[in-house]
Amino acid sequence: MSDSVPDISHDQHAVRRQKLAELRAAGFDPFRANVATTHFSQDAKALYVDGQDYVTVVTVAGRLITFRVQGGSSFVKIQDQQGPIQLYFRKDVLGEERYTVFKKQLDLGDIIGVTGPLFKTKTGEITIRVDSFTLVSKALRPLPEKWHGLSDAEQVYRQRYLDLIVNQESRHRLMTRARIVSAVRRFLEDRQFLEVETPVLQAVAGGAAARPFQTHHNALNTDFVLRISLELYLKRMLVAGYDRVFEIGRNFRNEGVSRRHNPEFTMLEVYQAYSDYRGMMTLVQDLMRHLVRDVVKPTETEGEGETAVTRPSMRIKHAASGEFIDFENGWREVRYKDLIIEKTGDAQWFSRSKEEKIAGVQKLGLFADAKWEDFELTNEIFGKLIEPTLIQPTFVTHLPKELCPLAKITADDPTTIDVFELIIGGMEIAPAYSEQNDPDVQRQMFEAQAGEEQQKVDQDFLLALEHGMPPAGGMGIGIDRLCILLTGAESIRDVILFPQLRNTAG
RNA sequence: GGGUCGAUAGCUCAACGGUAGAGCAGCAUCCUUUUAAGUUGUUGGUUCCGGGUUCGAAUCCCGGUCGACCCA
Known part of the structure; x- marks a missing residue:
């Protein structure tokens, strides 16, 4: 190199581009090369x-994540799925x-394929002695730091691929999510449930109370909303004669973004x-136990040092409280009314006037809006003071009928519905109903709605009900929250690959 | 929407009104069983953006952008 060539040694991007140019000048283009792998890393x-060094030959491929050159020999690590x-x-x-070529033209982050026999090093690590290697993709940008990983929250979310390359914890957590979804499918299919797909673009956003995203179909010149719930179309499938159905799908709610909420x-x-x-x-109890036992597979260690014993467990640590949630024996069932009476200390709470309820809510240190309906005042107590304290799996049953128009009214109590709300770790995990299948009662319940819980009325759904829907149990599980719970994550953003952030594209 | 906190080298972080530094990564060097390998040397900065105060601003003030947490 002449003196006129600028020093680019500080600019890792430029250095890597130069290495790429050198490779191409020598007649090799990494982006046109490939490798025929025989195994993934752990399978290899x-x-x-044991004892049979340099016998079994494998070809594996992956990204270079550590590089330790010692003169004439080098240890490196690659990483695959x-x-x-x-x-x-x-x-x-x-x-x-x-x-x-290996020493001078490969960099951390490059993707290579190697072939060679397995052996065990003197420190006991199973290793491939490389007989040949191929660079199959040059990384033109450097990886984040190897020890601390990537910790800038914004970069973790915007460039999740970097987070997943360097942060083991993220790799594992999001891998667990994939396994949970897959296990849920198998669990339901084993019980003869059929997976169906229903419209995301809908004329009426039904099945829940939430503000939808709006969009427009040009050719039909029609406005649509993105679905906020799967419920009403799955019930149409019950009318159709599909007796056991499920859908795992994306819902969209045009509301706040928080540790517990992502717009999709x-x-x-x-x-x-x-x-x-x-x-x-x-069903949900069996499902949860299955997921904990066969997917999450938690363990507990008793004792210390050499006497320590690690064995399978059914308990998972709850990130927010530090408490262990027991999925085997922790289950409890309690009526909504009993929880409210216990919290307010007022056995007559449900026959109090609205003014008395407002005073009662305020006495508990909560804000009470005079515009709220009675059930909303009561539900404020449930949502703020009761739900967050229910750490062990709890079925809250007999909710006030105003909270959901889609369930059957309890036979011996016209003020409540035949539902449960499964709360775990202080979070609503799964609501379930005895589904309302009387078209006339369904219509009345839609019409009687009040307050913030109002749902849009889907007339076409009511028509379907008039054709006859079998009695049914229905349940919803928020997969993201389920994953928060089962992976011990603190935020919904930790279990969503690419969480929603403000757009910065200019 | 409101409050609090944050943004400095590719990454992780220092510097707290007075010369912008370190570790890793990079570059060069030595090293044929390493485990955050080690050795010697070394390059690298629009201190998020725009104003203001000051002899002097990464640092103080105002506005903005993006993010985190809390509240609504």
Whole structure:
């Protein structure tokens, strides 16, 4: 290099582009190369038989995540979907020329394929001795720091791929989410539930009370909303004669963004004909235990040092309270009214006047709006003071009928509905109903709605009900919240690959 | 929408009104079983953006952008 060439050694992007140019000048374009892998990293390691060094030959590929050159030999690690595997490069194996290419033209972050036999190093790590390697993708940008990883929250979310490359915890958490969704599918399919897909673009945003996103279809010249719930179309499928159906799908709510809310989120809804909310109780309990036992697989360690014993557990630590949630024995069932009476200390709470309720809410230190309906005042107590304290799995039953127009009225109490709200870790995880299938009562309940809980009336849905819907139990589970709970995450953003952020694209 | 906090090298962080630094990464060097490898040397800055105060601003003040947390 002449003196006139500028020093680019500080600019990692420029240095890497130069290495790429050098590779191409030598007749090799990494972006046109590929590798025929035989195994993923951990599957390859599992092939190693103790004492049989340099016998089993594998080809694996992945991203270079550590680089330790020591003169004529080097240890590096690559990482694939299954995790890391160590590679051992030697000058006397590869030859001077290839070893120099390895040393001088590969960088952390590059994606390579290698072929060679497995062996165990003197520190006991199963390693591939590299007989040949191919660079299949040059990384033109440097990886975040190897030890601290990437911790800038904004970059973690906007460039999640970097977070997933360098932060083990994120890799594991989001991998667990994928496994949870997959296990939910298998669990339901094993019980003869059919997975269906229903419209995201809807004329009426029904099935819940929330502000929808609005959009427009040009060719039909019609306004649509993005769905806020899966419910009303799945019930049409019950009318259609699909007796057990479910959908795992994205809902959209045009509301605030917080630790618990993302504008788009994933819902599971399940409907089972000839069942009811009690049947859903058993189903969700079985499902949760299955997910904890077979997907999350928590363990607990007793004792310390050499006497320590680690064994499978059914308990998961709740991030916010530090309490352990027991999915085996923690389940409890309690009526909404009893919780309110206990909290207010007023056995006559539900026959108090609105003014007395406002005073009661304020006495508990909460804000009470005079515009609120009676049930909203009561529900403020539930939402603010009771729900957050229900850490162990709790079925809250017999909710006031105003809270949901889509459920059956309790036979011996016209003020409540046959539903449960499953609360775990202080979060609403799964509501379930004995679904209302009387078209006339359904219409009346829609019309009697008041306050913030009002739902839009879907006339086409009422028409479907008039054709006859079998009695059914139905349940919804917020998949994101379920993942927060099961992975011990603190925020919904930790379990969503690309959470919604303000757009900064200029 | 309101309050609090934050933004400094590619990344993780210092500097708290007086010369912008460190570790990792990069570059160069030595090193054939390492585990955040080690050795010697070294490059690198629009201190988020725009104003203001001051002899002097990463630092203080005002406005904005983006983010985190709390509240609505």
